[in-house]
Amino acid sequence: MVYDAQGRAVGPLAFFAGVVGVYIAIDGEPVFVIVDHKRIGPSQYSASEYEWVGYPSVGYASADCSGSVLVPLSASPTPSIAVRDGVDVTVYTAVEGYSGNVHVWSLRQTDGSGATSCSPTPYDQGSLYWAVRSTYPLTQRHPEPLRIVF
Amino acid sequence: MKRFLAGALFALYTIAPLADDSAHHAKHRLLRVFDANGRVIGNLASFSGQNGVAFTAGDATTVVPITRIQDASFHFSATDFQWLAVSSGQFTSTDCSGDPVILSAWGPRFAIPVRRGGEVTVYFASAGPAVPLTVRSSFGGTGPPVCNQYPSPLTIAGYPAAAKLVITRDHPEPLRIRY
Numbered sequence: 001m002v003y004d005a006q007g008r009a010v011g012p013l014a015f016f017a018g019v020v021g022v023y024i025a026i027d028g029e030p031v032f033v034i035v036d037h038k039r040i041g042p043s044q045y046s047a048s049e050y051e052w053v054g055y056p057s058v059g060y061a062s063a064d065c066s067g068s069v070l071v072p073l074s075a076s077p078t079p080s081i082a083v084r085d086g087v088d089v090t091v092y093t094a095v096e097g098y099s100g101n102v103h104v105w106s107l108r109q110t111d112g113s114g115a116t117s118c119s120p121t122p123y124d125q126g127s128l129y130w131a132v133r134s135t136y137p138l139t140q141r142h143p144e145p146l147r148i149v150f
Numbered sequence: 151m152k153r154f155l156a157g158a159l160f161a162l163y164t165i166a167p168l169a170d171d172s173a174h175h176a177k178h179r180l181l182r183v184f185d186a187n188g189r190v191i192g193n194l195a196s197f198s199g200q201n202g203v204a205f206t207a208g209d210a211t212t213v214v215p216i217t218r219i220q221d222a223s224f225h226f227s228a229t230d231f232q233w234l235a236v237s238s239g240q241f242t243s244t245d246c247s248g249d250p251v252i253l254s255a256w257g258p259r260f261a262i263p264v265r266r267g268g269e270v271t272v273y274f275a276s277a278g279p280a281v282p283l284t285v286r287s288s289f290g291g292t293g294p295p296v297c298n299q300y301p302s303p304l305t306i307a308g309y310p311a312a313a314k315l316v317i318t319r320d321h322p323e324p325l326r327i328r329y
Contacts, residue, residue, distance in 0.1 A: 014181075014196075016196070016201060017199060017200070018198075018199025025329065028329070030181050030327060030328065030329060073226050077181065077327035078228065078229070096228050097227070098221055098226065098227055099226045099228070100223070100225035127223075127224065127225055
């Protein structure tokens, strides 16, 4: 079971496509969010505390990472992306239907130290992305650090 | 009386965690895989890093993997999944009839889901080690799945099928993962 900082049960620890995380119901749909050891420094991790894992690469329709986040093909029953902005993690879920009705012309990337940079993409990567259906304030609902208990 | 009290306390002690567990189950429902008719196929399972549904034939259980559906232009569905099956096989017969030889390593029991003629059939390997099998025909590869008879028989190591299940017969695709 995964517990949040307030001691509330988020859900049972689960595996999706070989990755460790937990399912959260958003609009009644199962969304898989990855958890990992809490990062304390550039390559330092807490032995006991966990945190939500944001995607290292976030796609935007603009060429400069401005505007709305788009949802990539991801390891979740409903495609979704967890985006970390400092201590806040927000989950965005995909609209129904097929990917490819959006454009992706830039990626905001987070490196191993947590620093972010924006780079334009050489071609439109929208075929692997969806528009956002719902926005879920993950760390507001389930604050970090997380604990895993068997 | 003392013994009765101790027994009652022990009973409470053992029941309490069970009650707690069932409360968790009510709140955190299991994920299940549904067929095109909205009927439950089974719980979402995970084996060797693959999502799927467990099927059992006799004493053999295997997790048949599922994958997100792609359209002709390689766009992915946000909601729909299908069985991850191969569209090829080798046969001991000369005309691709009978069961294919099982070569791949899905598990727990070795098995292979094969997509052929609009149906997906899961073949379960017989128990025990791989054995030499003489194959005489195959279908699949690139292009339409036509049967090719081998110019001469070939001996390969594989598992004969012990059981099979036509999983699309009762549970048509597309599949969905829901609570």
